[in-house]
Amino acid sequence: MIDLRRLKTRQPAKRLALTLIEVLLVLVVLVITAAFSWPLLTRAFESQRLRSAADLIRSRLTRARIEAIETGRTCRFQYSIDGRSFSIKTESNSEETAGDSELQAAFGVTRAERRLSGELPEGITFAPPPDGGTSAPAGISDIPGDITSDITSEDVEGASWSPPIYFHPxxxxxxxxIRLRNAHGRALELTLRGETGVVTVGDVFADESL
Structure with missing residues (x-):
């Protein structure tokens, strides 16, 4: 005769084993899905960081143009090739230069030129100019716009600076x-149109120069 009580006590244990197997299968599926999805998520995150860096440079270029128009003085933008540093300097005109000479002779001081320096986010650098432009290696004294106090020594030594980009009154x-790139082989370009001064940001693409 079948013992119904023993049968009832065994059924929950059997069901528990099946549930555990189902949980393990779900975990395996999740791990496999995450393994395939992670590179896509990482690429999307890095692309967004590139766009944020491009927005930073676009805002600085726009600021330099406005500065030139409002002050009536030419502004100059330069960046460290294969580095993160950039500099914006408002150049003195001839009248101000003469005035500075008088101040220097009388008091030993000059009127400070307007300068702005900054850096790209960590892991993002300026690529060499796409048009093949080159610049000579810069020492400490050759860095544009006295930005040595705002950048690290490894950014200075052996650095090459881009040809100047001018903003006129x-x-x-x-x-x-201007091409920005990251260590994952992704890049994007900012295009500055000389006649209008408009800056456009392109799409992220694979940088084959790395």
Whole structure:
């Protein structure tokens, strides 16, 4: 005769084993899905960081153009090739230079030029100019716009600085393409149109130069 009580006590244990197997299967599926999804998520995150860095540079270029228009003085933008540092300097005109000479002779001081320096986010650098432009290696004294107090020594020694990008009081600028890239082989370009001074940001793409 079948013992119904023993049968009832065994059924929950059997069901528990099946539930554990189902949980393990679900975990395996989740791990496999995460393994395939993680590179896509990482790429999306790094692409967003590139766009944020591009927005930073675009805002600085726009600021340099406005500065040139409002002050009536030419502004100059330069960046460290394969580095993170950049500099914006408002150049003195001839009248101000003469005035500075008088101040220097009388009091030993000069009127400080407007300068702005900064850095890209960690892991993002300026690529060499896409048009093949080159610049000579810069020592401490050659760095544009006295930015040595704002950057680290490894950014200074052996650094190469891009050709100057000029912003003129009439609103025109140098025509230039600035490429930003990260360590994951992704890059994007900012295009500055000389006649209008408008800066556009392109899409993220694979940087084959790495």
């Amino acid at each position: 009439n609103g025109t600028t140098s025509s230039a393409v």
